Amino acid sequence: MAETRLLLVDDETHFRSPLKKRLQKRGFTVFEAGNGDECQALMEKEPVDVVVLDVKMPGMSGIEVLAWIREHFVKTEVILLTGHASAADGVEGIKRGAFDYLTKPVEFDHLVQKINQALEKRRREEEKKHEAEFKARMEQQMVATERLASLGTLSTGIAHEIDNPLAIIKECAEYMRLLIGKTDAPAMPRKKDFENAIGKIETAIDRARRITHQLLGFVRQPETVFAETDLKVLISETVEFVNKEAQNKKVEVSQDVENAKGIIWSDPYAIRQVLINLITNALAAVASGGKITVSVRETDAFAEISVADNGTGIPKENLEKIFEPFFTTKPPGKGTGLGLYVTSGIVGRIGGKIDVSSRVGKGTIFQVTLPRTREACMVMGDNKDMCLDILDMIKGDQQND
């Protein structure tokens, strides 16, 4: 246990000083105060664990000091020292929140025992608090996970059901377009208006279809196929792929892969998909003249791909929500709110994890960590089991090759 800080508060120096020396010999760090004011000043500078407090002092009484400590230092335990004839003071003190009281003259071992008991109580309370916090955090996490899962199931169900009526609407629109577009059709009044309206229907259908396809695509992906994957090649291909868009926006996309070998056994298609999603997101986040850096860092246990931008950044209150389905800050029709949801799903499927850190106005970094060893899987949080399964599978594959 770390050092224990004691504070002796007593107006009698000849009582205080020898007690301090004896307590120091027992390994405690001891401070002294001659009255209530000194005690307050000392505690305000540095908190202590246990206060041994004389009840009868000139100026502020011990009971008053106790009330002040209870008000300002909830965690500090107080042991009261009372005169032989005034046990009532001690009882009063306990009622007001002291840990216990001892009557003067104090037997030294008895005092040490009390101090240790007070410390023990403090430790237990802290443990309980930690436990409660941990439990609350876990529960919160579980609720979030469950909510995501059921949301996923529900939305894919809906997506499926919507595709069929969507197909009918699309057919109707196509049919109408065909009819009014016929060269031999009689001149139609307000033909332009109709064409315009049909165009709007078609755009809306495409928008709805993008949503349903993204949703369904996430749930039932084609089977993951693992192979020797060259991250450097994948990154340069992907950067090439988005380069035109980047140039139009005058954004520089650079690669920092020189120090990495970048070979990992994984699913290249999945990684490519993840890279495309993350880089496209970064492109949307940076202004003209912005900068995006894709880098690879690796150890024997991990390969870590980062996509960093110097764009708008993500406000703290949104950071936790960005991986949820349908969360988007874009105007309707511009974003489905599925990109990062799908991306994190893909990363999970290949046994990795995705992290984000961001500062508003400075930029955002997404990190995808892919494990190479069993030890690395252990820190994958929710994806741990999946990660281990995948490693086992990979080993099987490699032996078969």
Added chain:
Amino acid sequence: MIKIPTKVLIVDDEKDFVEMFSLRLQEMGERVFTAHSGKECLDILERETIDVIVLDIKMPGMDGIETLREIKKRHPIIEVILLTGHGAIDTAVTGMKLGAYDYLLKPADAKEMTKKLEGARKRKDEQEDRIRKAEQRTLLRRGGNV
């Protein structure tokens, strides 16, 4: 040049879809037949000569894949285009292994559909052509042997 209409059979349990799709294809000059179930589809094939079937995979009763198997068993020359939901691409792959010409995701794009219909029709024509030529050769050889 006058277009020779393709004889298309649309099979889907979504009646409104079948109706609108067939109206559009007719407008484009194709000859269209419709069925709302796998069984109905097979019945029509007994009576009519069809070039291309557009077949929905997800149907109650006899589903698309089952229907496809039956079609390929009885009329191997007819081309089949599968219609599938996005979540069922693996089923589409199964279908193509069973001899389907291609697949389209629902809701399908009209231009893509037209392209695939043309492709399917062309493949069937070419196949029929090859069969005809092969038949002629067998006839010739037979003639030479006599």
